[in-house]
């Protein structure tokens with residue numbers, strides 16, 4: 001099995017395409033960093049006073065809301081609370097607002113620039129790793145050796161997951177290095193303030209926050225890989241596999257929104273792929289829980305991989 | 321005797337929908353033999369080979385390699401088999417060596433030293449570290465053969481192996497295959513639709529047409545089978561006289577060559593040719609030449625496989 005994975009790795013990393021994807025990631029991180037740095041407003045000399053003033057104002061508004069003088073939705077008050085906490089943190093740690101650190105830069109890159117792109121890149125490799133062997137005819141090499149088809153498919157699955165981890169590592173390292181050069185590594189204990197699923201304001205360290213985000217991103221990546229494998233074994237075409245898995249990434253959420261009038265919309269895969277909704281901001285569809293989503297994901301995972309495995313094992317490898 | 325047989329094919333059948341592509345093939349291939357698999361386009365050669373190496377399912381029947389059922393014990397059976405199905409399949413973005421390494425990793429117990437050995441065998445030493453995309457077709461064929469031989473199979477299956485080879489390459493392949501069969505006792509199965517290639521390469525030939533086995537014969541049987549009813553043509557002085565003599569002796573076997581003033585053809589057994597000459601000479605006919613119009617292997621083949629219309 002290790003030999004088979006080594007083979008798949010060789011075929012991934014000995015290919016120009018893979019390194020173009022890596023270079024693209026580094027380039028995007030670098031470009032984003034440079035743009036952010038050059039468009040950064042220099043902190044005004046009296047940012048402390050300004051922040052303090054804003055905080056006081058927000059606190060006054062909050063007391064009014066709590067005193068029932070003004071009506072305001074819970075989400076808005078939570079937003080105000082988040083702002084107050086952030087301001088207080090920045091004042092006490094001497095961080096001028098909108099000033100980045102390597103840590104906050106890394107998390108911004110994941111959130112705003114690269115998060116989805118990473119999944120797209122992984123989908124490109126995932127969609128090609130099975131279907132590509134069919135279109136080049138090399139599948140015949142793999143399937144006429146003393147290896148079961150199940151092992152061949154599994155080795156490809158594992159190699160794709162290793163590639164996904166590799167790409168995330170590349171992104172994290174590139175973000176930290178570029179962020180560090182541009183903003184310095186100070187304030188490693190910086191915190192991230194957010195509203196949890198039940199509407200309470202919480203905070204966590206910036207470093208755990210980065211890893212939490214990547215962990216949640218991995219879940220949706222895993223499902224995209226699974227979709228790509230399933231489509232590959234059905235159509236045996238890289239183009240179709242890559243297109244459908246990437247498309248699913250972008251229209252998934254739209255699909256959930258469009259079908260929101262139906263009660264079964266919570267069973268759609270894409271309503272469940274983003275598990276971060278249960279930690280940050282609250283669920284997309286009220287009434288859903290983390291446990292529910294995990295069960296839905298596991299069922300999809302088993303069904304889709306089962307189908308891939310079945311098709312790959314049974315189908316004739318005919319005229320190419 | 322039984323353990324001298326490398327591959328047994330029993331009633332092998334492939335159906336797709338309600339079409340029968342391969343229909344009840346049965347034959348044995350002993351060790352040390354180069355076995356030809358001959359048939360016109362669309363006869364079912366590739367389909368048979370695909371079943372033998374497990375690429376497609378078997379509708380009916382059995383393939384046994386060294387006594388192991390390919391369907392039931394796939395992995396075990398494939399340890400004995402090296403194959404090229406249709407084209408040598410290679411990763412063009414890898415070097416020749418990396419391609420072989422890839423192959424070696426899939427066949428348990430294949431050492432790196434063996435890679436160097438097969439590289440030498442196919443004569444690719446100088447280019448083995450170049451990317452395959454820079455290889456010529458012939459070099460790809462060679463690398464494909466190296467891949468197939470890498471794990472020292474006792475059964476080698478090659479589908480149209482001479483595709484794209486130049487005459488020197490074909491000759492070299494032929495010599496290689498003959499040597500592997502002779503010296504290493506390998507059973508070599510080669511498919512082709514070109515009889516002329518088979519003639520020089522194979523010990524025995526199975527002819528198939530439209531999915532059915534037409535005959536399995538040794539090459540010499542196939543040849544002499546063609547020669548049994550030879551057509552012999554006589555060049556004579558007085559054609560009318562000769563015709564009357566021959567008609568008396570070989571009633572229904574005279575083929576009158578109307579177009580030619582001096583040629584008469586006879587369709588008779590080889591053994592009777594001297595009788596015909598003697599009768600002509602004794603009857604006073606001047607005989608200028610006798611030539612045997614041997615039915616070529618090609619004609620025998622066409623006769624066996626039909627008119628060449630793809631079924």
Ligand SMILES: Nc1ncnc2c1ncn2[C@@H]1O[C@H](COP(=O)(O)OP(=O)(O)OP(=O)(O)O)[C@@H](O)[C@H]1O
Nearest residue numbers: 318319336341360361362363364365366367368513
């Ligand atoms: N998957 C399939 N579905 C339907 N028909 C098929 C399929 N695969 C092959 N055939 C048919 O089976 C027949 C035999 O094909 P095959 O490729 O085995 O021929 P071949 O003897 O290798 O011919 P060639 O000399 O042209 O390579 C052809 O008529 C082909 O059209």
Ligand SMILES: [Mg+2]
Nearest residue numbers: 365366367479
């Ligand atoms: Mg063929």
